[in-house]
Amino acid sequence: MKTDAQLQQDILRELSWDPAVKSTEIGVIVKDGVVTLTGNLTTYAEKHAVEHAVQRVRGVRAMAVEMHVRLVPALERNDADIALAAERALEWNVLVPDNGIQILVENGWLTLSGEVAWAYEREAAERSVRDLIGVVHVNNLIRVKPTVQAASVERGIHDALARQAEREAKHIQVAVTGSFVTLRGTVRSWAERSAAQGAALAAPGVSAVVNELTVEA
Numbered sequence: 001m002k003t004d005a006q007l008q009q010d011i012l013r014e015l016s017w018d019p020a021v022k023s024t025e026i027g028v029i030v031k032d033g034v035v036t037l038t039g040n041l042t043t044y045a046e047k048h049a050v051e052h053a054v055q056r057v058r059g060v061r062a063m064a065v066e067m068h069v070r071l072v073p074a075l076e077r078n079d080a081d082i083a084l085a086a087e088r089a090l091e092w093n094v095l096v097p098d099n100g101i102q103i104l105v106e107n108g109w110l111t112l113s114g115e116v117a118w119a120y121e122r123e124a125a126e127r128s129v130r131d132l133i134g135v136v137h138v139n140n141l142i143r144v145k146p147t148v149q150a151a152s153v154e155r156g157i158h159d160a161l162a163r164q165a166e167r168e169a170k171h172i173q174v175a176v177t178g179s180f181v182t183l184r185g186t187v188r189s190w191a192e193r194s195a196a197q198g199a200a201l202a203a204p205g206v207s208a209v210v211n212e213l214t215v216e217a
Contacts (some may be wrong), residue, residue, distance in 0.1 A: 002059040004030040010057050011035065020049035026067070028054075033215075034093040038072040044138065055190045061215045068161035069136040073110065077134030078104040086110060086129045095124035101142060103129075107140040108136035115143045119209075144179060144207030157181065157206075159198040172196055172213065179207035187213050 002010070008030040015021045015028075023046060027038035035054055042166045047067055054063055054114045078083075083105045090096045090103075100121075101114040110129055116122055122142045130138055157174050172185040187193045193213045200209045 001073065004032065005034065007035075007057070007059045010059070011054055014057050018053045020077055021046060023050075026050060027059065033059060034064065035060050035062070036064040038066045039070050042072050042075060043131075043133075044069050044135045045146060050189055055060050055194060058191075060190045061216075069108075069135065071136060075133055079106075079107070081090060082108065082110060082134045085132050085134075089128040089132060090125060093128045096128060097121055101125055103110060107173060108134055109139065110135050110137070110138040111141060113141040115145050115178045117145055118204060119144050119206050122207075123201065144205070156203045157200050160202060161196060174200070177198060179205055180210065181206050181208070182210040182212060184212045185214075186216050188216055190215055 004168040008028055009079065011028050011030070015026060015198065022040065023041050025039050029038070037050060037054065041050070047065075047069055050067065050071070051063065053063060054060060066161055083103050086103050086105070088140075090101055091098075097116055100116050104111040110132075111130070112125055116125075122144055125142060126138055127139045129135065161172060166173075172183055175182040176182070181203070183196055185198060187196065193211065193215060196213060197209050197211045200206060
């Protein structure tokens, strides 16, 4: 098992290796496998890239994000411009359904709302606007309309997990309540944890996933 110092060094190396992470002023504090990230970044896209990079590192058990987006003048946009850019981005994404999503922008905070049939459409909408200039945060309130019975959703998730990794399927319990899915159990890494969540989100009718999986020490 990695020590906290070894895990911190692995995280710093991963951040340095990722071309999407440009800031050199990101603080990384590790205690008992729990990582706290601090610092100010110039774009929301980079903030997301930092979080994703840390999740790739084996040994990370949990993460607390205390980073903030502080736009430089060259990247500032008014809310109307951001809203228009977001509307165009959603229109040009073939994975996002037409006329199903509403956009609200206030002080650079972009909120998506509405209803879609699939969780992947909800995720695609967020990805479309996440990297826009001027955005400091994305709040995804899009709902997924349930289309199948709970038993069918649960069976589909277990099948997907079995196809992706047999060990994951054996160590993960899936609970379905309406359109909400809760995952419990243990996995070997944060990457496996994310893969299990992705499999659950891919099931038709799933609107949200509560990921209570723990990473083995």
